[in-house]
Amino acid sequence: MIAFRRALSREDAALIAQMDVVCFPIDAPAEFAGANWFIGWDGDRPAAYCAWKVVEHDESVGFHYRGGVMPDWRGRGLQREMLRLREAEMREQGLRKAVTYTDADGAASMRNLIAEGYRPYVPTPTTTLSGLGRLGRAGFVHWGKKL
Numbered sequence: 001m002i003a004f005r006r007a008l009s010r011e012d013a014a015l016i017a018q019m020d021v022v023c024f025p026i027d028a029p030a031e032f033a034g035a036n037w038f039i040g041w042d043g044d045r046p047a048a049y050c051a052w053k054v055v056e057h058d059e060s061v062g063f064h065y066r067g068g069v070m071p072d073w074r075g076r077g078l079q080r081e082m083l084r085l086r087e088a089e090m091r092e093q094g095l096r097k098a099v100t101y102t103d104a105d106g107a108a109s110m111r112n113l114i115a116e117g118y119r120p121y122v123p124t125p126t127t128t129l130s131g132l133g134r135l136g137r138a139g140f141v142h143w144g145k146k147l
């Protein structure tokens, strides 16, 4: 049983940075400041982590900013659980839409997003999550869901 708890402390941030290097070895490190972070604990061992934040598109939307499951804990539905956990907070804050993006070959994430009701969308200058410079470039898939 994995217990998700909010990550707030300097120690939590350091743990997340360690997990992030394992889950996203070639990406720029995630920014701890400005997002709502959770760690999923298996007893005293961190098994997964995720974050979301509000971004301004055509309206305010909830952005699944980062998420990873440590290799030993994959295959147990934790990413889907983390999607639902963050969606619940987004709804509580009155947001009506959740968005995220994946690498074009992120099959496991895509399967989880589809299973949770997400569908792809074509990003525009006001709805891109991967930056204006990347608009129209192959490599990312944008996903959205009505909450």
Ligand SMILES: CC(C)(COP(=O)(O)OP(=O)(O)OC[C@H]1O[C@@H](n2cnc3c(N)ncnc32)[C@H](O)[C@@H]1OP(=O)(O)O)[C@@H](O)C(=O)NCCC(=O)NCCS
Residues within 6 Å of the ligand: 023, 024, 067, 068, 069, 070, 073, 074, 075, 076, 077, 078, 079, 080, 101, 102, 103, 106, 107, 108, 109, 111, 112
């Ligand atoms: C993506 C990630 C969070 C998924 O972890 P998880 O919640 O344990 O997901 P699972 O391993 O159960 O995989 C989910 C689904 O994808 C499938 N899958 C897993 N690896 C796959 C692969 N290489 N190719 C195709 N399908 C794959 C699983 O069979 C499962 O499908 P099903 O639900 O239809 O049976 C985890 O792999 C991870 O942290 N990866 C590195 C970081 C990352 O990519 N994060 C997401 C960024 S958007």
